Amino acid sequence: MSDKGIGASVRRKEDQRFVRGRGNYVSDMVRPAMAWGVFVRSPHAHATITAIDTTQAAAMRGVALILTGADLAAAGVGGLPCGWGIKGPDGTPMKEPPHPALAQGKVRYVGDAVAFVVAETAAAARDAAEAIAVTYDVLPAVIDLEGAIAPGASLLFDAVPNNLCSDWEIGDRAMTEAAFAKAAHVARIKLVNNRLIGNPMEPRAAIAEHDPATEKTTLWTTSQFPHVVRLLMGLFVLNIPQQNLRVVAPDVGGGFGVKQFHYAEEAVVTFAARRLGRAVKWVCERSEGFISDAHGRDHVTEAALALASDGTFLGMKVETIGNLGGYISTFGPNIPTNLYGPLLAGVYTTPAVYCAVKVVFTNTVPVDAYRGAGRPEATFVVERLVEIAAQEMGLDKIEIRRKNMIPKEAFPYQTPVMMRYDSGDPLGCMERALAAADHAGFPARKAAAAAKGKLRGIGLSTYIEACGLAPSRIAGSLGARGGLYESATVRVHPTGQVTVLIGTHSHGQGHETTFAQIIAEKLGVKFEDIDIVFGDTDRVQFGMGTYGSRSLVVGGAALAKASDRVVAKGKKIAAHLLEAAVDDVEFAGGTFRVTGTDKAKSFAEIALAAYVPHDYPLETLDPGLEEQAFHDPVNFSFPSGAHVCEVEVDPDTGKVTLIGYTAVDDVGTVINPMIVAGQLHGGITQGVGQALLEHCVYDKATGQLLSGSFQDYAMPRADDIPAYAVSTHSTPSTDTPMGVKGCGEVGTIGSPAAVMNAVVDALAGYGITHMDMPASPSRVWAAIASATR
Ligand code: MCN
Numbered sequence: 001m002s003d004k005g006i007g008a009s010v011r012r013k014e015d016q017r018f019v020r021g022r023g024n025y026v027s028d029m030v031r032p033a034m035a036w037g038v039f040v041r042s043p044h045a046h047a048t049i050t051a052i053d054t055t056q057a058a059a060m061r062g063v064a065l066i067l068t069g070a071d072l073a074a075a076g077v078g079g080l081p082c083g084w085g086i087k088g089p090d091g092t093p094m095k096e097p098p099h100p101a102l103a104q105g106k107v108r109y110v111g112d113a114v115a116f117v118v119a120e121t122a123a124a125a126r127d128a129a130e131a132i133a134v135t136y137d138v139l140p141a142v143i144d145l146e147g148a149i150a151p152g153a154s155l156l157f158d159a160v161p162n163n164l165c166s167d168w169e170i171g172d173r174a175m176t177e178a179a180f181a182k183a184a185h186v187a188r189i190k191l192v193n194n195r196l197i198g199n200p201m202e203p204r205a206a207i208a209e210h211d212p213a214t215e216k217t218t219l220w221t222t223s224q225f226p227h228v229v230r231l232l233m234g235l236f237v238l239n240i241p242q243q244n245l246r247v248v249a250p251d252v253g254g255g256f257g258v259k260q261f262h263y264a265e266e267a268v269v270t271f272a273a274r275r276l277g278r279a280v281k282w283v284c285e286r287s288e289g290f291i292s293d294a295h296g297r298d299h300v301t302e303a304a305l306a307l308a309s310d311g312t313f314l315g316m317k318v319e320t321i322g323n324l325g326g327y328i329s330t331f332g333p334n335i336p337t338n339l340y341g342p343l344l345a346g347v348y349t350t351p352a353v354y355c356a357v358k359v360v361f362t363n364t365v366p367v368d369a370y371r372g373a374g375r376p377e378a379t380f381v382v383e384r385l386v387e388i389a390a391q392e393m394g395l396d397k398i399e400i401r402r403k404n405m406i407p408k409e410a411f412p413y414q415t416p417v418m419m420r421y422d423s424g425d426p427l428g429c430m431e432r433a434l435a436a437a438d439h440a441g442f443p444a445r446k447a448a449a450a451a452k453g454k455l456r457g458i459g460l461s462t463y464i465e466a467c468g469l470a471p472s473r474i475a476g477s478l479g480a481r482g483g484l485y486e487s488a489t490v491r492v493h494p495t496g497q498v499t500v501l502i503g504t505h506s507h508g509q510g511h512e513t514t515f516a517q518i519i520a521e522k523l524g525v526k527f528e529d530i531d532i533v534f535g536d537t538d539r540v541q542f543g544m545g546t547y548g549s550r551s552l553v554v555g556g557a558a559l560a561k562a563s564d565r566v567v568a569k570g571k572k573i574a575a576h577l578l579e580a581a582v583d584d585v586e587f588a589g590g591t592f593r594v595t596g597t598d599k600a601k602s603f604a605e606i607a608l609a610a611y612v613p614h615d616y617p618l619e620t621l622d623p624g625l626e627e628q629a630f631h632d633p634v635n636f637s638f639p640s641g642a643h644v645c646e647v648e649v650d651p652d653t654g655k656v657t658l659i660g661y662t663a664v665d666d667v668g669t670v671i672n673p674m675i676v677a678g679q680l681h682g683g684i685t686q687g688v689g690q691a692l693l694e695h696c697v698y699d700k701a702t703g704q705l706l707s708g709s710f711q712d713y714a715m716p717r718a719d720d721i722p723a724y725a726v727s728t729h730s731t732p733s734t735d736t737p738m739g740v741k742g743c744g745e746v747g748t749i750g751s752p753a754a755v756m757n758a759v760v761d762a763l764a765g766y767g768i769t770h771m772d773m774p775a776s777p778s779r780v781w782a783a784i785a786s787a788t789r
Helices: 067-076 121-132 173-182 226-237 266-278 286-290 376-394 397-404 426-434 439-451 474-477 510-525 552-577 604-610 673-693 747-762 777-788
Strands: 035-039 047-055 061-068 112-117 133-138 164-171 183-194 206-209 215-220 246-250 282-283 299-307 313-325 352-361 454-462 488-492 498-502 530-533 583-590 591-594 601-604 626-631 641-647 657-667 723-729
Touching: 035 121, 035 266, 035 641, 061 121, 061 266, 112 121, 112 266, 121 164, 121 777, 133 206, 173 299, 173 352, 183 777, 206 266, 206 601, 215 226, 215 266, 226 246, 226 266, 266 282, 266 488, 299 376, 313 376, 313 747, 376 454, 376 530, 376 747, 397 426, 426 439, 426 454, 426 641, 426 657, 426 723, 439 454, 454 747, 474 510, 488 510, 498 510, 498 552, 510 530, 530 747, 552 583, 552 591, 552 604, 552 626, 591 604, 601 604, 641 747, 657 747, 673 723, 673 747
Parallel strands: 035 282, 215 246, 313 352, 498 530, 657 723
Antiparallel strands: 035 112, 047 133, 061 112, 164 352, 183 299, 206 215, 206 282, 299 313, 454 641, 488 498, 488 626, 583 591, 591 601, 641 657
């Protein structure tokens, strides 16, 4: 094995440029004769636009262009498309009202873009934006999720009664009702999955440029999927032929799902550049990001678990209202439905599960995928319910899980909610996590904390997720409007060095390292001789991008396939040069060898022969050494695991301190243990953020975003978290090449329930059995105060 092949903790090669400040981000880029754009955004949550007066702004110095919704409509610009439509149980399609890139007639959330001003400088554009006078007739804001569907609620769209986009369900209702009818105990919970704002380190940005001579338009954008932006924007919004549109997503400073949508700003900036025939740049202000980046989560759920008297799970019923915000974002309707309901079986053998979701419009920023996207919400419901059931029935929280877990031998396992888990050992993960966290020693630590006046709690969470999005056929049957395969080209140079062109996009996940490790392993090429290229539709053949922890499982599989094709062709060339039969040539460690002999050619020699074909089987083989593969997975990938969290609560202040965090995750074959650990650290920290700190709050009367800056929206910081103990307990996937499973979201999926179970455990002495996230000091303090009053 190469010392930088599969399984090695190779340091991330991309960090060489990042830590030296040599990254190439959109906001750093300058194009010739570039103008600046600024958006005018709605200050109201819900209002009719009665007039937009641009006269004064248009006369200001340096102003090149002003666009409103009416201008885009007049130019035939289309609405922003949705990539995933859902249906109700009777086949009724979701209500899909138009999503104009600039508001037309009405605004539907604070931040809704109303106009776009382009000027010579950012300052001139900002001044002109201030001078645009928009007159509004303010309407009642619909913010509260339950209120949005209540009779008499103000309507966002005339054509959408009750603000209901879709009534969706999964599972067998009758079978689940029957399970409840014979239950000895029913545990119930009502919970809120708090709304989050992604806040990637690099705010969004876009530059577009148009060359009237060639008719070519280029958009540089902070995107997780440039090919999809090219397709959606070119085809549906701006009507630009694909061959004339180049979309580049260069270095991107974090995405977390938030940069996985086709945003209005991309289309408006591109439209403006084409109209002006010059480059136009827009960079999102941090505060603007709070009101224009898609938000995440935001569910209200009532769930129940039916149990037999011995604690066996008989059935689960879940009713959720999921927030879509003011418009349908690219994947919005898919998140609280297809990525949520099918995961409610968790790692348990619950035979009947039924879930109904109401997907509703409210006057808030559109809601879409945010790291984990649906799966943290499902895990949270399951793992809080299990705790409540154990507590109500007087059963041990660990024993009840052991009793109901899918045993390793039962895989592949068909759940009652569509998913067929290929492999896993959830019990193995849990036992290892409990041992690593010294669960047995907890009572002593609790007593020691109590002696200091502190309340210790320990929380456990298990999970299984579906990632590696996705088998196109299954996704299509669930409403996806595109395929979800991935593609890779392995270009071997005459020197034996390699350039890979891949359709995924790395914005923090370390693909330049892990994908090079795969090539180093497969082709025996030196790690340093491999370059991974992505993010440019003019260079990379095609790609669906990065989200749903799909890059390794789907993109890596395409890469492995293309590499295998290179080896297969190399064997034919070697067979010719070594005068042997192709079947007698073996390839290992970068050498083609006639089996059982010392007749051999190196990979570089074969590459050279392919490009200098003087002695070459030209009758049967083309010159060159470059292979491409598309890969469409046969199933989702199902990572699973167990997380244990230990907290200490200060009863005087309500502050929760994380004392320890242990995670044991099954991510299948590990390509780079250090990168997987890094992904775990980041993911867990985001889950801890949701559980303890982050909370997107809207004023329910006015629809104003109250947590619209870092003053009011608490992101986790280094001193909020302990050193994590993360490890893997892997069962190789049987449905993916190389046995890999995704790892990018597991931390975010397992952690909120582990943290909240620990907080509730710490507060159990007060009779507190549930608390909504985030467990902020004020919330914890108030809960203690009301329990002791
Ligand atoms: N990996 C590995 N062995 C495994 C699984 C993964 O070595 N068994 C490696 C992969 O090769 C890759 C990394 O771990 O380098 C993550 O792989 P994967 O699970 O395929 O996830 P993706 O690369 O598709 O990343 C997407 C995922 C998602 S959905 C979000 S959201 C997210 C995340 O990854 N956003 C991130 N991690 C992030 N990390 C950073 N720094 N920034 C973001 O925006």
